[in-house]
Amino acid sequence: MKKPFNVLATALVAGTVFSSSIPSAFAEESQDDIVPEIPVYSDPIEEDKTDTGVGLSSFTDANGTIYQDAVRFLELNAIAKGLNETTFGVNEPIKRVDVAMILGTFTEINAMYPNAPKAGFRDLPTRAVKTVSTLKYRGIINGKSNTYFGAGLNITRGEAALMLYNAFKDDFYPSEGMKLPFTDVQTRYEEAIRTLYGAGIIKGTAGKFGTDNNITRGQLALMIYRIDKYHLWLREEEKSGFVAFGDSNTEGLYYEKQFPEYLDEQWTDQVAAVYGGGLEESEYNAGITGDQTEEGLARFKEEVLDVKPEYVTIMFGINDALLYKGQPQISKEEFRNNLVYMLYQLRLRGIKPVLMTNTPVIESIYYDLQLDNGYNIKPMYADKGGLRNWIDSYNDIIREVAIKNAVKLVDVNKLLTEKAGGSTDATLLKSELIETKTGIHMTPKANDIVAEAVKDALSKATY
Structure with a gap:
């Protein structure tokens, strides 16, 4: 399987990524985001088909589910690891630091920004310092405060949508005027969720997005996989002139x-x-x-x-x-x-x-x-x-x-x-x-x- 952004892997080692000039102002994750964990919906907050078994993942809990192809994509491209050798944890919540690492690996951002300054977060594991710092430098993520990233906190679906939006918003076509079918989207998440929904990256269930619910590892995998497919579609669009x-x-x-x-x-x-x-x-x-x-x-x-x-x-x-x-x-x-x-x-x-x-x-x-x-x-x-x-x-x-x-x-x-x-x-x-x-x-x-x-x-x- 082709590695995401493979067109950049050998070429854009010098570069820049995301957002129109990557403005420094981006959706804030405020102190109010530090809330007790909220149970995930019992029904998966995504719709899709069940895979028939073509291209099985080594993670048995993904096979035969709506997450199979997405998890296999992350696995084959070394974008994410499982909880152990056989379990990806498709129904488990995922921590903020792990989302950042997956996003950084998917975009190859460290190779593109080799000189990004170190962020001031004091709660990052060593493995995440470079990636989180680079993502923050480019306005893709923020912390709970200037010194606290909230690395060990589970991330909500709303927060994950903000990260994905900040990273890829220039890739998508405008979705102004589109009416969201979700009744649980607060103002600060609205633009991000509308854009991602319009591009087919996110879905919901029963008229709700589940903004304040913890996102699962399977749901995040599915969103990343859809973004890669969207990029393939962009490359295949007709060009002229x-x-x-x-x-x-x-x-x-x-x-x-x-x-x-x-x-x-x-x-x-x-x-x-x-x-x-x-x-x-x-x-x-x-x-x-x-x-x-x-x-x-x-x-x-x-x-x-x-x-x-x-x-x-x-x-x-x-x-x-x-x-x-x-x-x-x-x-x-x-x-x-x-x-x-x-x-x-x-x-x-x-x-x-x-x-x-x-x-x-x-x-x-x-x-x-x-x-x-x-x-x-x-x-x-x-x-x-x-x-x-x-x-x-x-x-x-x-x-x-x-x-x-x-x-x-x-x-x-x-x-x-x-x-x-x-x-x-x-x-x-x-x-x-x-x-x-x-x-x-x-x-x-x-x-x-x-x-x-x-x-x-x-x-x-x-x-």
């Missing part, structure tokens, strides 16, 4: 004033003429001037993923790298994480990605432009080797991510530098590859070069 995702060198808004005669011949237009799949310019050009990756991620699902293209190019970095009060707008670690999150979501859907580095910069022009606006930024970049070298250090991250994730790369910076014969201001000015108003944008001449390189990369791109 090409979307360019990025900042001003993708949007090309500056063409309106500087190169109006080439307005419809930008690199995105040239690529779309071959790979556009009938998409309109408003669909295939998803660039926004001034955007860095954090802002891009806020619109990534709607403007890229939901378009269901076959190909996507990603070109960010200049705005991420630009300093504000001495600090980059987006740190190198977050920049790297944001790029890999994009790759994760694209590959999850079977969309073929291509990464692009940023243009070389004519420093003197950009420095003078900012000085005219009242900002003397040149000294800010002195210890970074200048603006050009600093931005190229972000390009190095793009190159690294492309290599580690086996993604096609259009190295715009290297390509234009080689065409210019060097990267000094004088050489770049003479080449006429970088426009002279801001010193950071491609001219039509450069656009033609990049368009050909992108078309070649897309012809070889895979997911």
Whole structure:
């Protein structure tokens, strides 16, 4: 059986995962959640068929039940262990720490976030410190307090739904307006349960979800198994066309004033003429001037993923790298994480990605432009080797991510530098590859070069 997210196992070792940019605000698990154990419904809070015996699990208590395939899936992919060699414990409650470990293993989150900071929970077993810390760092789980995770507490169905929702909400289509058939869902669980219910991940019985009841190990296995099947369905959806995702060198808004005669011949237009799949310019050009990756991620699902293209190019970095009060707008670690999150979501859907580095910069022009606006930024970049070298250090991250994730790369910076014969201001000015108003944008001449390189990369791109 194919390992979940196997497409990421060898590739997304550098990455990011889940939620639109993984916002830091997420559904809180309050102190009120520490309640006495409530008995689980006597009837299983799921509906399904009984398996006929194909693909038996080594856990005898799962075989012949609605949980058989799900437990076998977790077993074969080393996602979860049983209570002993023959018993999975399908009807037994499961502790919060064990849910976190299953979720972390299923998503391979530690490989994707190797540098996540350690959480401050003091009640974690050693085996869970890394995984729980990484899940907390990405806003997927929270504790009962800043120092108490509640590792040994049984988890309720509502709490489990929140964790799954925080982890996978960007994978699912919106379910606003859908009426829940459950009468026992409190407000703070409503969005999570509605989304998971709409995606077919969770079910209930007798008009109730059983929000405050302990979830069983079998029920959790079934939910994880359904998420994997949902991911398979996403990959099999029909895809068509090409979307360019990025900042001003993708949007090309500056063409309106500087190169109006080439307005419809930008690199995105040239690529779309071959790979556009009938998409309109408003669909295939998803660039926004001034955007860095954090802002891009806020619109990534709607403007890229939901378009269901076959190909996507990603070109960010200049705005991420630009300093504000001495600090980059987006740190190198977050920049790297944001790029890999994009790759994760694209590959999850079977969309073929291509990464692009940023243009070389004519420093003197950009420095003078900012000085005219009242900002003397040149000294800010002195210890970074200048603006050009600093931005190229972000390009190095793009190159690294492309290599580690086996993604096609259009190295715009290297390509234009080689065409210019060097990267000094004088050489770049003479080449006429970088426009002279801001010193950071491609001219039509450069656009033609990049368009050909992108078309070649897309012809070889895979997911």
